[in-house]
Amino acid sequence: MVRFDKNKIKSLEKIYRLNLINSCTGYKSANLLGSIDSEGNTNLAIFSSITHLGSDPAMIGFVLRPRTVPRNTYNNIFNTKYFTVNHVKAEDIKDAHHTSAKYPKEISEFEKTKFEPEYLDGFKAPFVKNSKIKFGCKYLNEYNIKENNTILVVASIECLYVGKDFLEDDGWIRLDKAETVTINGLDGYAKTKLIDRFEYARPKK
Ligand SMILES: Cc1cc2nc3c(=O)[nH]c(=O)nc-3n(C[C@H](O)[C@H](O)[C@H](O)COP(=O)(O)O)c2cc1C
Numbered sequence: 001m002v003r004f005d006k007n008k009i010k011s012l013e014k015i016y017r018l019n020l021i022n023s024c025t026g027y028k029s030a031n032l033l034g035s036i037d038s039e040g041n042t043n044l045a046i047f048s049s050i051t052h053l054g055s056d057p058a059m060i061g062f063v064l065r066p067r068t069v070p071r072n073t074y075n076n077i078f079n080t081k082y083f084t085v086n087h088v089k090a091e092d093i094k095d096a097h098h099t100s101a102k103y104p105k106e107i108s109e110f111e112k113t114k115f116e117p118e119y120l121d122g123f124k125a126p127f128v129k130n131s132k133i134k135f136g137c138k139y140l141n142e143y144n145i146k147e148n149n150t151i152l153v154v155a156s157i158e159c160l161y162v163g164k165d166f167l168e169d170d171g172w173i174r175l176d177k178a179e180t181v182t183i184n185g186l187d188g189y190a191k192t193k194l195i196d197r198f199e200y201a202r203p204k205k
Contacts (some may be wrong), residue, residue: 013049023185025108028182031061032096034084034117036077037105042117042126043072044109047100048183050085060085060137066149072105075196077153081139084132088181093189123159132178133162172197 009017028048035043049063064074077083088096095113103109110117110126117126123136137155144151166178176194184190 004010004156018118019185023188027182029189030033030088030093030096030189031179032088032099032115032131033071033073034086034127034128035082035123036080037072037076040107042108043105044113044115044117044126044128044177045073046088046096047073048186049107053154056204058160059140059154060157060174061152061154062151063145064142066153067151068149069102070105072103074151076106076125077139077155078142080124080157082136083128083139083155084123084125084134084136086128087133087175087178088189089130089132089179090181090189090191091179092130097187120144120161121159127161132166133173133175135160135179149151 004012004054009021012020029050031047031050033043033045033047033050033070037043045064050104051061053061054057064071067074073083092114095115098113099109099115101109101112103112109115116129118129120127125136127134127136136159138158139153139155140152141154149153162173163178166174168174174194176192179191181189182192
């Protein structure tokens with residue numbers, strides 16, 4: 001095993017440390033966040049920190065990097081309160097990754113990639129048309145993480161769309177069948193294969 005202690009981590013070359021620390025917590029979700037500003041400029045960006053916060057009420061959170069540079073996704077969400085979360089399929093990873101490029105707010109990543117915006121059932125923010133699993137969210141709150149100037153954004157799930165073929169009778173979504181990819185580190189995208197599902201775990205007698 002290669003051991004990295006705290007001092008060693010601190011002294012690592014920047015990109016090496018970035019790769020190492022971004023990979024060590026395991027696979028992360030791959031989602032495209034769709035948003036729009038009050039002038040109608042759309043925005044799409046890849047995020048790996050979307051996480052489940054609770055199911056009743058249905059809530060998610062994500063971590064936003066420090067606002068030392070313009071953050072279009074955050075500004076749109078803060079101003080309009082709405083955004084969408086769209087799963088990424090294996091065939092779309094190149095364009096999905098490209099949405100992390102820093103375009104000014106007047107230039108939409110929907111124009112620079114193959115993704116098409118889609119407005120569903122009056123929801124204000126754009127969805128990704130070909131995404132098989134997607135949901136619309138409303139900003140609820142944010143928490144500053146003062147230790148590193150990141151922000152935890154908390155949002156409610158307002159509407160959810162799941163392709164029929166991936167929705168099981170008990171509500172479970174079969175992500176591997178939908179070809180939803182997962183993120184390894186900051187630039188690696190992986191396919192998944194389901195191994196098994198289990199009953200609710202109870203202590204052994
Ligand atoms: C794989 C990957 C995952 C990312 N995850 C996040 C994230 O969780 N939070 C974040 O603030 N930025 C994340 N980014 C960076 C954003 O995609 C990038 O800052 C993007 O330019 C934001 O666009 P915007 O300014 O239009 O909102 C990630 C980038 C990549 C490549």
